[in-house]
Amino acid sequence: MKVAFETSPSFRLHDPRPTQKENPYTFHLPSExxxxxVGIGTIVKLIFSAVPESEQYDAERMWVIVERRDGSNLLGRLDNTPEDIPALTLGDPVEFKxxxxxxxxxxxxxLQMRFSNDFNKWFGRCFVDDAVLERRARVGYVYREDSEHEEEDKYPDTGWRIRADVExxxxxxxxxxxxxxVAIGAVLNRxxxxxxxxSEPVGSRFLRTQGDSYERCQEEE
Incomplete structure (x- = not known):
């Protein structure tokens, strides 16, 4: 019987915590x-990668039905059919933390209502200098203008424009x-x-001071 915990000859499970630490605004994890x-019968999502590495996918997110829990140790059964992890099939047992x-x-x-969140607010779009995304400069000036995109967009334009620190x-x-x-959360990660x-309205403009505070600039007419 194939049982995998973290790694096996056929696949490994990802620890998502380092990714979440690096990207707190765009990589959501369940709260404590x-x-x-989480208990028997709960359906949870894990991230799997093939071992050896798949040429088609870096990773596959799949659902697992929990059958046993002992503290932080769990056993479940795979509830998806992998795309490219040959040694893993629907219904296989999987051990995980x-x-x-x-x-x-x-x-x-x-429970669904209790744990609902507004995490999607960080996926509204903005324009940002690549120097900020590439961590070559901090944010130096931000302003908000009318959205350039349709409101029906899944993640509409917030109107925020983020410029790098000229200094x-x-x-x-x-x-x-x-x-x-990009998603405004991608900027906030940096x-x-x-x-x-x-939450400031359209027309707002702010210049960063020497520290981390911002001074409001005169709004353009």
């Missing part, structure tokens, strides 16, 4: 309170740095010094 409710869980499918409406780049770099249209400003 949620994990405490509570920290391997990246998602929970709550059958109980009460950390040459004038040529600052003038020529490309920008990207520099969240302006997160408290995100």
């Amino acid at each position: 309170e949620e994990l405490a409710e 509570i920290h391997h869980i990246v998602g929970i499918d709550w059958d109980d409406p009460e 950390q780049l040459s004038q040529e770099e600052y003038d020529d740095t490309p920008c990207s249209y 520099d969240d010094s302006f997160v408290h400003l995100l």
